[in-house]
Amino acid sequence: DASGSTDIEGTPCEAGSHDPLDDVNFLQDEVTMWMYSILERNWPRLIRKVMSEHLNFAKVIADQLSGTGVQVEDVIEAERIMNDEYDKWEKEDILKFLSRLLELSKPIIIVANKTDAPTAEENIRRLKEKYPLVIPASAQSELALVNAAKAGLINYNSGDDHFEIIADDKLSTKQKEALEYIDEHVLKKYGSTGIQEALNTAVYELLDQIAVYPVEDEHKYSDHKGNVLPDALLIPRGSTPRDMAYCIHTDIGDGFTHAIDARRNMRIASDQELKQGDIISIISNK
Structure with a gap:
Protein backbone atom coordinates (compact mmCIF):
# COMPACT_ATOMS: atom_id res chain seq x y z
CA ASP A 1 0.00 0.00 0.00
CA ALA A 2 2.03 2.94 -1.31
CA SER A 3 -0.44 5.40 0.18
CA GLY A 4 0.51 4.32 3.70
CA SER A 5 -3.12 3.66 4.63
CA THR A 6 -2.65 0.02 5.70
CA ASP A 7 -0.48 -0.87 8.68
CA ILE A 8 1.93 -3.79 9.10
CA GLU A 9 -0.94 -6.02 10.29
CA GLY A 10 -3.05 -5.23 7.23
CA THR A 11 -5.43 -3.00 9.18
CA PRO A 12 -6.67 0.22 7.54
CA CYS A 13 -5.18 3.36 9.05
CA GLU A 14 -4.98 7.05 8.26
CA ALA A 15 -3.43 7.66 4.83
CA GLY A 16 0.25 8.49 5.14
CA SER A 17 0.54 7.28 8.74
CA HIS A 18 2.31 4.02 7.85
CA ASP A 19 5.62 3.68 6.01
CA PRO A 20 5.36 1.10 3.19
CA LEU A 21 9.14 0.59 3.32
CA ASP A 22 8.55 -1.12 6.66
CA ASP A 23 6.40 -3.71 4.87
CA VAL A 24 9.17 -4.57 2.42
CA ASN A 25 11.79 -4.73 5.17
CA PHE A 26 9.51 -6.96 7.25
CA LEU A 27 9.02 -9.41 4.39
CA GLN A 28 12.72 -9.57 3.58
CA ASP A 29 13.63 -10.07 7.24
CA GLU A 30 11.05 -12.84 7.63
CA VAL A 31 12.31 -14.77 4.59
CA THR A 32 15.94 -14.28 5.63
CA MET A 33 15.18 -15.63 9.10
CA TRP A 34 13.35 -18.59 7.57
CA MET A 35 16.44 -19.47 5.53
CA TYR A 36 18.57 -18.94 8.63
CA SER A 37 16.42 -21.40 10.60
CA ILE A 38 17.12 -24.04 7.95
CA LEU A 39 20.89 -23.54 8.15
CA GLU A 40 21.28 -22.74 11.83
CA ARG A 41 20.41 -26.16 13.21
CA ASN A 42 23.09 -27.86 11.09
CA TRP A 43 25.56 -25.00 10.63
CA PRO A 44 28.37 -26.25 12.93
CA ARG A 45 28.28 -29.73 11.42
CA LEU A 46 28.15 -28.42 7.85
CA ILE A 47 31.07 -26.06 8.35
CA ARG A 48 33.18 -28.71 10.06
CA LYS A 49 32.55 -30.96 7.09
CA VAL A 50 33.41 -28.22 4.59
CA MET A 51 36.64 -27.36 6.41
CA SER A 52 37.83 -30.88 7.23
CA GLU A 53 36.89 -32.58 3.97
CA HIS A 54 37.64 -29.57 1.75
CA LEU A 55 34.14 -29.62 0.30
CA ASN A 56 32.70 -26.94 -1.94
CA PHE A 57 30.97 -24.46 0.38
CA ALA A 58 28.55 -23.26 -2.30
CA LYS A 59 27.39 -26.76 -3.17
CA VAL A 60 26.95 -27.76 0.47
CA ILE A 61 24.85 -24.67 1.22
CA ALA A 62 22.82 -25.01 -1.98
CA ASP A 63 22.07 -28.64 -1.12
CA GLN A 64 20.98 -27.63 2.37
CA LEU A 65 18.69 -24.94 0.94
CA SER A 66 17.51 -27.02 -2.02
CA GLY A 67 13.90 -26.78 -0.89
CA THR A 68 14.02 -23.01 -1.31
CA GLY A 69 15.15 -23.14 -4.93
CA VAL A 70 18.58 -21.65 -4.24
CA GLN A 71 21.16 -22.48 -6.92
CA VAL A 72 24.90 -23.05 -6.50
CA GLU A 73 25.58 -20.00 -8.68
CA ASP A 74 23.58 -17.82 -6.28
CA VAL A 75 25.61 -19.03 -3.30
CA ILE A 76 28.90 -18.41 -5.11
CA GLU A 77 27.87 -14.83 -5.90
CA ALA A 78 26.54 -14.14 -2.39
CA GLU A 79 29.74 -15.51 -0.88
CA ARG A 80 31.79 -12.79 -2.58
CA ILE A 81 30.83 -10.23 0.07
CA MET A 82 32.08 -12.52 2.86
CA ASN A 83 35.40 -13.97 3.99
CA ASP A 84 36.04 -17.69 3.63
CA GLU A 85 36.69 -18.34 7.31
CA TYR A 86 33.31 -20.00 7.61
CA ASP A 87 34.04 -21.44 11.04
CA LYS A 88 34.38 -17.91 12.42
CA TRP A 89 31.08 -16.61 11.07
CA GLU A 90 28.74 -15.34 13.77
CA LYS A 91 24.97 -15.07 13.47
CA GLU A 92 25.27 -11.55 12.04
CA ASP A 93 27.65 -12.83 9.34
CA ILE A 94 25.31 -15.65 8.35
CA LEU A 95 22.37 -13.24 8.18
CA LYS A 96 24.38 -10.83 6.04
CA PHE A 97 25.27 -13.67 3.69
CA LEU A 98 21.66 -14.89 3.55
CA SER A 99 20.35 -11.40 2.94
CA ARG A 100 22.56 -11.14 -0.13
CA LEU A 101 21.62 -14.68 -1.17
CA LEU A 102 17.95 -13.73 -0.95
CA GLU A 103 18.51 -10.75 -3.25
CA LEU A 104 20.13 -13.00 -5.84
CA SER A 105 17.91 -16.07 -5.65
CA LYS A 106 14.57 -14.44 -4.87
CA PRO A 107 14.44 -11.05 -6.60
CA ILE A 108 11.25 -9.20 -5.79
CA ILE A 109 8.95 -6.81 -7.56
CA ILE A 110 7.41 -4.16 -5.39
CA VAL A 111 3.95 -3.40 -6.73
CA ALA A 112 3.22 -0.04 -5.14
CA ASN A 113 -0.57 -0.04 -5.01
CA LYS A 114 -2.95 2.92 -4.56
CA THR A 115 -0.81 5.21 -6.69
CA ASP A 116 -3.76 7.54 -7.21
CA ALA A 117 -3.76 8.51 -3.52
CA PRO A 118 -2.14 11.88 -2.72
CA THR A 119 0.16 10.30 -0.13
CA ALA A 120 1.52 7.67 -2.54
CA GLU A 121 3.81 9.73 -4.78
CA GLU A 122 6.46 10.48 -2.16
CA ASN A 123 6.45 6.89 -0.91
CA ILE A 124 6.92 5.59 -4.44
CA ARG A 125 9.89 7.91 -4.89
CA ARG A 126 11.42 6.58 -1.66
CA LEU A 127 10.78 2.97 -2.65
CA LYS A 128 12.45 3.52 -6.02
CA GLU A 129 15.48 5.04 -4.32
CA LYS A 130 16.02 1.91 -2.24
CA TYR A 131 14.79 -0.95 -4.42
CA PRO A 132 15.59 -1.72 -8.07
CA LEU A 133 12.18 -2.85 -9.26
CA VAL A 134 9.17 -0.81 -8.17
CA ILE A 135 6.01 -0.67 -10.28
CA PRO A 136 3.40 1.96 -9.40
CA ALA A 137 -0.04 0.39 -9.59
CA SER A 138 -3.71 0.97 -8.96
CA ALA A 139 -5.63 -2.28 -8.65
CA GLN A 140 -8.89 -0.44 -8.04
CA SER A 141 -8.46 1.54 -11.25
CA GLU A 142 -7.68 -1.62 -13.22
CA LEU A 143 -10.79 -3.33 -11.87
CA ALA A 144 -12.95 -0.32 -12.72
CA LEU A 145 -11.61 -0.13 -16.28
CA VAL A 146 -11.94 -3.87 -16.90
CA ASN A 147 -15.53 -3.86 -15.61
CA ALA A 148 -16.39 -0.82 -17.72
CA ALA A 149 -14.95 -2.53 -20.79
CA LYS A 150 -16.93 -5.71 -20.07
CA ALA A 151 -20.08 -3.61 -19.78
CA GLY A 152 -19.42 -2.13 -23.22
CA LEU A 153 -18.89 1.37 -21.88
CA ILE A 154 -15.26 1.80 -22.92
CA ASN A 155 -12.59 0.20 -25.07
CA TYR A 156 -9.72 -0.88 -22.84
CA ASN A 157 -7.16 -3.66 -22.67
CA SER A 158 -5.10 -4.35 -19.57
CA GLY A 159 -1.77 -2.57 -19.86
CA ASP A 160 -3.07 0.22 -22.10
CA ASP A 161 -2.11 3.80 -21.33
CA HIS A 162 -5.56 5.08 -22.28
CA PHE A 163 -9.17 4.07 -22.79
CA GLU A 164 -11.88 5.18 -25.20
CA ILE A 165 -15.43 5.91 -24.12
CA ILE A 166 -17.83 4.25 -26.57
CA ALA A 167 -21.14 4.61 -24.72
CA ASP A 168 -21.11 8.11 -23.30
CA ASP A 169 -24.90 8.21 -23.02
CA LYS A 170 -24.91 5.18 -20.73
CA LEU A 171 -22.41 6.60 -18.25
CA SER A 172 -23.65 8.33 -15.12
CA THR A 173 -22.08 11.56 -13.94
CA LYS A 174 -20.36 9.66 -11.13
CA GLN A 175 -18.94 7.11 -13.57
CA LYS A 176 -17.62 9.84 -15.86
CA GLU A 177 -15.94 11.55 -12.93
CA ALA A 178 -14.35 8.26 -11.87
CA LEU A 179 -13.01 7.63 -15.37
CA GLU A 180 -11.64 11.17 -15.58
CA TYR A 181 -9.93 10.69 -12.23
CA ILE A 182 -8.31 7.43 -13.35
CA ASP A 183 -7.19 8.99 -16.61
CA GLU A 184 -5.65 12.01 -14.89
CA HIS A 185 -4.15 10.48 -11.74
CA VAL A 186 -3.15 7.02 -12.97
CA LEU A 187 -2.88 6.56 -16.73
CA LYS A 188 -1.44 9.94 -17.69
CA LYS A 189 0.79 10.03 -14.63
CA TYR A 190 2.20 6.49 -14.67
CA GLY A 191 1.46 5.18 -18.17
CA SER A 192 -0.84 2.35 -17.05
CA THR A 193 -2.54 0.91 -13.99
CA GLY A 194 0.63 -1.13 -13.46
CA ILE A 195 -1.15 -4.46 -13.01
CA GLN A 196 -0.31 -5.98 -16.39
CA GLU A 197 3.18 -4.52 -16.24
CA ALA A 198 3.76 -6.23 -12.89
CA LEU A 199 2.59 -9.59 -14.22
CA ASN A 200 4.66 -9.30 -17.39
CA THR A 201 7.75 -8.27 -15.47
CA ALA A 202 7.39 -11.15 -13.01
CA VAL A 203 6.83 -13.81 -15.65
CA TYR A 204 8.96 -12.70 -18.59
CA GLU A 205 11.83 -10.95 -16.81
CA LEU A 206 12.32 -12.24 -13.27
CA LEU A 207 11.16 -15.81 -13.92
CA ASP A 208 12.48 -15.68 -17.50
CA GLN A 209 9.53 -17.59 -18.95
CA ILE A 210 8.05 -17.55 -22.42
CA ALA A 211 4.49 -18.23 -23.55
CA VAL A 212 3.95 -20.94 -26.16
CA TYR A 213 0.71 -22.31 -27.56
CA PRO A 214 0.14 -26.07 -27.91
CA VAL A 215 -2.33 -27.09 -30.64
CA GLU A 216 -3.46 -30.38 -32.13
CA ASP A 217 -4.36 -29.04 -35.58
CA GLU A 218 -1.40 -27.06 -36.87
CA HIS A 219 -3.42 -25.70 -39.79
CA LYS A 220 -6.36 -24.32 -37.80
CA TYR A 221 -4.37 -23.56 -34.64
CA SER A 222 -6.95 -25.52 -32.67
CA ASP A 223 -7.51 -28.51 -30.41
CA HIS A 224 -9.60 -31.54 -31.36
CA LYS A 225 -12.78 -29.67 -30.36
CA GLY A 226 -12.02 -26.80 -32.71
CA ASN A 227 -11.08 -24.32 -30.00
CA VAL A 228 -8.54 -21.87 -31.44
CA LEU A 229 -5.40 -21.42 -29.33
CA PRO A 230 -7.10 -23.10 -26.36
CA ASP A 231 -4.13 -22.96 -24.01
CA ALA A 232 -0.96 -21.04 -23.30
CA LEU A 233 1.97 -22.67 -21.56
CA LEU A 234 4.53 -20.73 -19.56
CA ILE A 235 7.86 -22.52 -19.86
CA PRO A 236 11.46 -21.54 -19.06
CA ARG A 237 13.29 -19.63 -21.77
CA GLY A 238 15.52 -22.05 -23.65
CA SER A 239 12.97 -24.88 -23.55
CA THR A 240 12.69 -27.29 -26.47
CA PRO A 241 9.69 -29.04 -28.05
CA ARG A 242 10.50 -32.13 -26.00
CA ASP A 243 10.51 -30.03 -22.80
CA HIS A 249 1.89 -34.46 -19.76
CA THR A 250 4.53 -36.99 -18.80
CA ASP A 251 3.07 -39.58 -21.17
CA ILE A 252 3.20 -37.13 -24.08
CA GLY A 253 6.81 -36.39 -23.24
CA ASP A 254 7.69 -40.09 -22.99
CA GLY A 255 6.04 -40.76 -26.34
CA PHE A 256 7.38 -37.65 -28.08
CA THR A 257 8.33 -38.27 -31.71
CA HIS A 258 8.50 -34.80 -33.25
CA ALA A 259 6.96 -31.33 -33.29
CA ILE A 260 5.54 -28.99 -35.91
CA ASP A 261 5.90 -25.23 -35.94
CA ALA A 262 2.35 -24.27 -36.94
CA ARG A 263 3.22 -20.75 -38.06
CA ARG A 264 5.76 -22.03 -40.57
CA ASN A 265 3.99 -25.35 -41.14
CA MET A 266 7.22 -27.27 -40.83
CA ARG A 267 8.72 -29.97 -38.66
CA ILE A 268 11.30 -28.74 -36.14
CA ALA A 269 14.08 -30.50 -34.26
CA SER A 270 13.36 -31.88 -30.81
CA ASP A 271 16.21 -29.81 -29.37
CA GLN A 272 15.35 -26.54 -31.12
CA GLU A 273 14.92 -23.64 -28.71
CA LEU A 274 11.36 -22.36 -28.66
CA LYS A 275 10.54 -18.65 -28.88
CA GLN A 276 7.95 -16.40 -27.29
CA GLY A 277 4.59 -16.86 -29.04
CA ASP A 278 5.44 -20.09 -30.86
CA ILE A 279 2.44 -22.22 -31.85
CA ILE A 280 3.50 -25.85 -31.65
CA SER A 281 1.86 -29.16 -32.45
CA ILE A 282 3.40 -32.02 -30.48
CA ILE A 283 3.30 -35.45 -32.10
CA SER A 284 3.43 -38.31 -29.61
CA ASN A 285 2.80 -42.04 -29.87
CA LYS A 286 1.12 -42.06 -26.46
Whole structure:
Protein backbone atom coordinates (compact mmCIF):
# COMPACT_ATOMS: atom_id res chain seq x y z
CA ASP A 1 0.00 0.00 0.00
CA ALA A 2 2.03 2.94 -1.31
CA SER A 3 -0.44 5.40 0.18
CA GLY A 4 0.51 4.32 3.70
CA SER A 5 -3.12 3.66 4.63
CA THR A 6 -2.65 0.02 5.70
CA ASP A 7 -0.48 -0.87 8.68
CA ILE A 8 1.93 -3.79 9.10
CA GLU A 9 -0.94 -6.02 10.29
CA GLY A 10 -3.05 -5.23 7.23
CA THR A 11 -5.43 -3.00 9.18
CA PRO A 12 -6.67 0.22 7.54
CA CYS A 13 -5.18 3.36 9.05
CA GLU A 14 -4.98 7.05 8.26
CA ALA A 15 -3.43 7.66 4.83
CA GLY A 16 0.25 8.49 5.14
CA SER A 17 0.54 7.28 8.74
CA HIS A 18 2.31 4.02 7.85
CA ASP A 19 5.62 3.68 6.01
CA PRO A 20 5.36 1.10 3.19
CA LEU A 21 9.14 0.59 3.32
CA ASP A 22 8.55 -1.12 6.66
CA ASP A 23 6.40 -3.71 4.87
CA VAL A 24 9.17 -4.57 2.42
CA ASN A 25 11.79 -4.73 5.17
CA PHE A 26 9.51 -6.96 7.25
CA LEU A 27 9.02 -9.41 4.39
CA GLN A 28 12.72 -9.57 3.58
CA ASP A 29 13.63 -10.07 7.24
CA GLU A 30 11.05 -12.84 7.63
CA VAL A 31 12.31 -14.77 4.59
CA THR A 32 15.94 -14.28 5.63
CA MET A 33 15.18 -15.63 9.10
CA TRP A 34 13.35 -18.59 7.57
CA MET A 35 16.44 -19.47 5.53
CA TYR A 36 18.57 -18.94 8.63
CA SER A 37 16.42 -21.40 10.60
CA ILE A 38 17.12 -24.04 7.95
CA LEU A 39 20.89 -23.54 8.15
CA GLU A 40 21.28 -22.74 11.83
CA ARG A 41 20.41 -26.16 13.21
CA ASN A 42 23.09 -27.86 11.09
CA TRP A 43 25.56 -25.00 10.63
CA PRO A 44 28.37 -26.25 12.93
CA ARG A 45 28.28 -29.73 11.42
CA LEU A 46 28.15 -28.42 7.85
CA ILE A 47 31.07 -26.06 8.35
CA ARG A 48 33.18 -28.71 10.06
CA LYS A 49 32.55 -30.96 7.09
CA VAL A 50 33.41 -28.22 4.59
CA MET A 51 36.64 -27.36 6.41
CA SER A 52 37.83 -30.88 7.23
CA GLU A 53 36.89 -32.58 3.97
CA HIS A 54 37.64 -29.57 1.75
CA LEU A 55 34.14 -29.62 0.30
CA ASN A 56 32.70 -26.94 -1.94
CA PHE A 57 30.97 -24.46 0.38
CA ALA A 58 28.55 -23.26 -2.30
CA LYS A 59 27.39 -26.76 -3.17
CA VAL A 60 26.95 -27.76 0.47
CA ILE A 61 24.85 -24.67 1.22
CA ALA A 62 22.82 -25.01 -1.98
CA ASP A 63 22.07 -28.64 -1.12
CA GLN A 64 20.98 -27.63 2.37
CA LEU A 65 18.69 -24.94 0.94
CA SER A 66 17.51 -27.02 -2.02
CA GLY A 67 13.90 -26.78 -0.89
CA THR A 68 14.02 -23.01 -1.31
CA GLY A 69 15.15 -23.14 -4.93
CA VAL A 70 18.58 -21.65 -4.24
CA GLN A 71 21.16 -22.48 -6.92
CA VAL A 72 24.90 -23.05 -6.50
CA GLU A 73 25.58 -20.00 -8.68
CA ASP A 74 23.58 -17.82 -6.28
CA VAL A 75 25.61 -19.03 -3.30
CA ILE A 76 28.90 -18.41 -5.11
CA GLU A 77 27.87 -14.83 -5.90
CA ALA A 78 26.54 -14.14 -2.39
CA GLU A 79 29.74 -15.51 -0.88
CA ARG A 80 31.79 -12.79 -2.58
CA ILE A 81 30.83 -10.23 0.07
CA MET A 82 32.08 -12.52 2.86
CA ASN A 83 35.40 -13.97 3.99
CA ASP A 84 36.04 -17.69 3.63
CA GLU A 85 36.69 -18.34 7.31
CA TYR A 86 33.31 -20.00 7.61
CA ASP A 87 34.04 -21.44 11.04
CA LYS A 88 34.38 -17.91 12.42
CA TRP A 89 31.08 -16.61 11.07
CA GLU A 90 28.74 -15.34 13.77
CA LYS A 91 24.97 -15.07 13.47
CA GLU A 92 25.27 -11.55 12.04
CA ASP A 93 27.65 -12.83 9.34
CA ILE A 94 25.31 -15.65 8.35
CA LEU A 95 22.37 -13.24 8.18
CA LYS A 96 24.38 -10.83 6.04
CA PHE A 97 25.27 -13.67 3.69
CA LEU A 98 21.66 -14.89 3.55
CA SER A 99 20.35 -11.40 2.94
CA ARG A 100 22.56 -11.14 -0.13
CA LEU A 101 21.62 -14.68 -1.17
CA LEU A 102 17.95 -13.73 -0.95
CA GLU A 103 18.51 -10.75 -3.25
CA LEU A 104 20.13 -13.00 -5.84
CA SER A 105 17.91 -16.07 -5.65
CA LYS A 106 14.57 -14.44 -4.87
CA PRO A 107 14.44 -11.05 -6.60
CA ILE A 108 11.25 -9.20 -5.79
CA ILE A 109 8.95 -6.81 -7.56
CA ILE A 110 7.41 -4.16 -5.39
CA VAL A 111 3.95 -3.40 -6.73
CA ALA A 112 3.22 -0.04 -5.14
CA ASN A 113 -0.57 -0.04 -5.01
CA LYS A 114 -2.95 2.92 -4.56
CA THR A 115 -0.81 5.21 -6.69
CA ASP A 116 -3.76 7.54 -7.21
CA ALA A 117 -3.76 8.51 -3.52
CA PRO A 118 -2.14 11.88 -2.72
CA THR A 119 0.16 10.30 -0.13
CA ALA A 120 1.52 7.67 -2.54
CA GLU A 121 3.81 9.73 -4.78
CA GLU A 122 6.46 10.48 -2.16
CA ASN A 123 6.45 6.89 -0.91
CA ILE A 124 6.92 5.59 -4.44
CA ARG A 125 9.89 7.91 -4.89
CA ARG A 126 11.42 6.58 -1.66
CA LEU A 127 10.78 2.97 -2.65
CA LYS A 128 12.45 3.52 -6.02
CA GLU A 129 15.48 5.04 -4.32
CA LYS A 130 16.02 1.91 -2.24
CA TYR A 131 14.79 -0.95 -4.42
CA PRO A 132 15.59 -1.72 -8.07
CA LEU A 133 12.18 -2.85 -9.26
CA VAL A 134 9.17 -0.81 -8.17
CA ILE A 135 6.01 -0.67 -10.28
CA PRO A 136 3.40 1.96 -9.40
CA ALA A 137 -0.04 0.39 -9.59
CA SER A 138 -3.71 0.97 -8.96
CA ALA A 139 -5.63 -2.28 -8.65
CA GLN A 140 -8.89 -0.44 -8.04
CA SER A 141 -8.46 1.54 -11.25
CA GLU A 142 -7.68 -1.62 -13.22
CA LEU A 143 -10.79 -3.33 -11.87
CA ALA A 144 -12.95 -0.32 -12.72
CA LEU A 145 -11.61 -0.13 -16.28
CA VAL A 146 -11.94 -3.87 -16.90
CA ASN A 147 -15.53 -3.86 -15.61
CA ALA A 148 -16.39 -0.82 -17.72
CA ALA A 149 -14.95 -2.53 -20.79
CA LYS A 150 -16.93 -5.71 -20.07
CA ALA A 151 -20.08 -3.61 -19.78
CA GLY A 152 -19.42 -2.13 -23.22
CA LEU A 153 -18.89 1.37 -21.88
CA ILE A 154 -15.26 1.80 -22.92
CA ASN A 155 -12.59 0.20 -25.07
CA TYR A 156 -9.72 -0.88 -22.84
CA ASN A 157 -7.16 -3.66 -22.67
CA SER A 158 -5.10 -4.35 -19.57
CA GLY A 159 -1.77 -2.57 -19.86
CA ASP A 160 -3.07 0.22 -22.10
CA ASP A 161 -2.11 3.80 -21.33
CA HIS A 162 -5.56 5.08 -22.28
CA PHE A 163 -9.17 4.07 -22.79
CA GLU A 164 -11.88 5.18 -25.20
CA ILE A 165 -15.43 5.91 -24.12
CA ILE A 166 -17.83 4.25 -26.57
CA ALA A 167 -21.14 4.61 -24.72
CA ASP A 168 -21.11 8.11 -23.30
CA ASP A 169 -24.90 8.21 -23.02
CA LYS A 170 -24.91 5.18 -20.73
CA LEU A 171 -22.41 6.60 -18.25
CA SER A 172 -23.65 8.33 -15.12
CA THR A 173 -22.08 11.56 -13.94
CA LYS A 174 -20.36 9.66 -11.13
CA GLN A 175 -18.94 7.11 -13.57
CA LYS A 176 -17.62 9.84 -15.86
CA GLU A 177 -15.94 11.55 -12.93
CA ALA A 178 -14.35 8.26 -11.87
CA LEU A 179 -13.01 7.63 -15.37
CA GLU A 180 -11.64 11.17 -15.58
CA TYR A 181 -9.93 10.69 -12.23
CA ILE A 182 -8.31 7.43 -13.35
CA ASP A 183 -7.19 8.99 -16.61
CA GLU A 184 -5.65 12.01 -14.89
CA HIS A 185 -4.15 10.48 -11.74
CA VAL A 186 -3.15 7.02 -12.97
CA LEU A 187 -2.88 6.56 -16.73
CA LYS A 188 -1.44 9.94 -17.69
CA LYS A 189 0.79 10.03 -14.63
CA TYR A 190 2.20 6.49 -14.67
CA GLY A 191 1.46 5.18 -18.17
CA SER A 192 -0.84 2.35 -17.05
CA THR A 193 -2.54 0.91 -13.99
CA GLY A 194 0.63 -1.13 -13.46
CA ILE A 195 -1.15 -4.46 -13.01
CA GLN A 196 -0.31 -5.98 -16.39
CA GLU A 197 3.18 -4.52 -16.24
CA ALA A 198 3.76 -6.23 -12.89
CA LEU A 199 2.59 -9.59 -14.22
CA ASN A 200 4.66 -9.30 -17.39
CA THR A 201 7.75 -8.27 -15.47
CA ALA A 202 7.39 -11.15 -13.01
CA VAL A 203 6.83 -13.81 -15.65
CA TYR A 204 8.96 -12.70 -18.59
CA GLU A 205 11.83 -10.95 -16.81
CA LEU A 206 12.32 -12.24 -13.27
CA LEU A 207 11.16 -15.81 -13.92
CA ASP A 208 12.48 -15.68 -17.50
CA GLN A 209 9.53 -17.59 -18.95
CA ILE A 210 8.05 -17.55 -22.42
CA ALA A 211 4.49 -18.23 -23.55
CA VAL A 212 3.95 -20.94 -26.16
CA TYR A 213 0.71 -22.31 -27.56
CA PRO A 214 0.14 -26.07 -27.91
CA VAL A 215 -2.33 -27.09 -30.64
CA GLU A 216 -3.46 -30.38 -32.13
CA ASP A 217 -4.36 -29.04 -35.58
CA GLU A 218 -1.40 -27.06 -36.87
CA HIS A 219 -3.42 -25.70 -39.79
CA LYS A 220 -6.36 -24.32 -37.80
CA TYR A 221 -4.37 -23.56 -34.64
CA SER A 222 -6.95 -25.52 -32.67
CA ASP A 223 -7.51 -28.51 -30.41
CA HIS A 224 -9.60 -31.54 -31.36
CA LYS A 225 -12.78 -29.67 -30.36
CA GLY A 226 -12.02 -26.80 -32.71
CA ASN A 227 -11.08 -24.32 -30.00
CA VAL A 228 -8.54 -21.87 -31.44
CA LEU A 229 -5.40 -21.42 -29.33
CA PRO A 230 -7.10 -23.10 -26.36
CA ASP A 231 -4.13 -22.96 -24.01
CA ALA A 232 -0.96 -21.04 -23.30
CA LEU A 233 1.97 -22.67 -21.56
CA LEU A 234 4.53 -20.73 -19.56
CA ILE A 235 7.86 -22.52 -19.86
CA PRO A 236 11.46 -21.54 -19.06
CA ARG A 237 13.29 -19.63 -21.77
CA GLY A 238 15.52 -22.05 -23.65
CA SER A 239 12.97 -24.88 -23.55
CA THR A 240 12.69 -27.29 -26.47
CA PRO A 241 9.69 -29.04 -28.05
CA ARG A 242 10.50 -32.13 -26.00
CA ASP A 243 10.51 -30.03 -22.80
CA MET A 244 7.18 -28.58 -23.86
CA ALA A 245 5.76 -32.08 -24.37
CA TYR A 246 6.64 -33.01 -20.80
CA CYS A 247 5.01 -29.80 -19.56
CA ILE A 248 1.77 -30.92 -21.19
CA HIS A 249 1.89 -34.46 -19.76
CA THR A 250 4.53 -36.99 -18.80
CA ASP A 251 3.07 -39.58 -21.17
CA ILE A 252 3.20 -37.13 -24.08
CA GLY A 253 6.81 -36.39 -23.24
CA ASP A 254 7.69 -40.09 -22.99
CA GLY A 255 6.04 -40.76 -26.34
CA PHE A 256 7.38 -37.65 -28.08
CA THR A 257 8.33 -38.27 -31.71
CA HIS A 258 8.50 -34.80 -33.25
CA ALA A 259 6.96 -31.33 -33.29
CA ILE A 260 5.54 -28.99 -35.91
CA ASP A 261 5.90 -25.23 -35.94
CA ALA A 262 2.35 -24.27 -36.94
CA ARG A 263 3.22 -20.75 -38.06
CA ARG A 264 5.76 -22.03 -40.57
CA ASN A 265 3.99 -25.35 -41.14
CA MET A 266 7.22 -27.27 -40.83
CA ARG A 267 8.72 -29.97 -38.66
CA ILE A 268 11.30 -28.74 -36.14
CA ALA A 269 14.08 -30.50 -34.26
CA SER A 270 13.36 -31.88 -30.81
CA ASP A 271 16.21 -29.81 -29.37
CA GLN A 272 15.35 -26.54 -31.12
CA GLU A 273 14.92 -23.64 -28.71
CA LEU A 274 11.36 -22.36 -28.66
CA LYS A 275 10.54 -18.65 -28.88
CA GLN A 276 7.95 -16.40 -27.29
CA GLY A 277 4.59 -16.86 -29.04
CA ASP A 278 5.44 -20.09 -30.86
CA ILE A 279 2.44 -22.22 -31.85
CA ILE A 280 3.50 -25.85 -31.65
CA SER A 281 1.86 -29.16 -32.45
CA ILE A 282 3.40 -32.02 -30.48
CA ILE A 283 3.30 -35.45 -32.10
CA SER A 284 3.43 -38.31 -29.61
CA ASN A 285 2.80 -42.04 -29.87
CA LYS A 286 1.12 -42.06 -26.46
